[in-house]
Amino acid sequence: MTKKTHRRWPRVVGWTAGVLSAMAIGGTVWWQSQLNAIRHLTVRQTDIATVFIPGYNSNSWTFSPMIQRFDRYGIATDAMTINVSANGHLAITRRAALNQRNPLINIIFADARNPEKQTTQLHRIMTKLYTDYGVHQINLVGHSMGGFLATRYITQPPTAQQPAVVRFVNIASGGARADSDLADFPKNIAVLAIGGNIWGTRSDWQVPLASVQHFAKTIPQAKLITITGSPLTAYHSALHQNPQVDRDIAQFLFH
Missing domain, CATH: 1.20.5 (Single alpha-helices involved in coiled-coils or other helix-helix interfaces)
Structure with missing residues (x-):
């Protein structure tokens, strides 16, 4: 040198x-x-639990940060995490009561690439929440494939021992493979659809905005919110890390 x-x-x-x-x-x-x-967001506190369903190839970081933000600012309560092993074993960590202060339940699938298996596991989770924890009503928040799983649960009427859905937030998802899958979507469930639009490309660079718009159009009672911005705020996986999306979800679920 x-x-x-x-x-x-x-x-x-x-x-x-x-x-x-x-x-x-x-x-x-x-x-x-x-x-x-x-x-400084102020919302109504209820006893209806909100269940978060992540998407394809997801992990604990899909919804954990959003849930922690809700808890930190007094919007809702980080109440329970359900880790689902590949063979369906449920490891449940409960941190707070499920009957007050907008309780939040985070589901984490070990095998997050198998929607058929996850559908079965989700129904088992719902039965357990009903029978073991007294959760009779829920809101659902699904991201990407999680929106498909939530829609499947909603359109397949729950058994007598599964929670009924009150509100559904569908993030970055078309919600179903075909319109026929939405034919039995109950009209009494309030729905919010959120899509990303990066720099006017009409896409979150994973899911076309048109797919989310079509879902919202197919469900008569659905409300659509489009997040327009850079990849930092409107990218597919950035949508569930965006505090502006947090606000829209909180105002919809806890108004």
């Missing part, structure tokens, strides 16, 4: 560190500004 190169190296390191530091500060400021959407 020449003396000239040796002298230049500390400058490069210092410049890089400065840029990274500025980016980190800028990102923190931007995120804090995003949180203003829910930081």
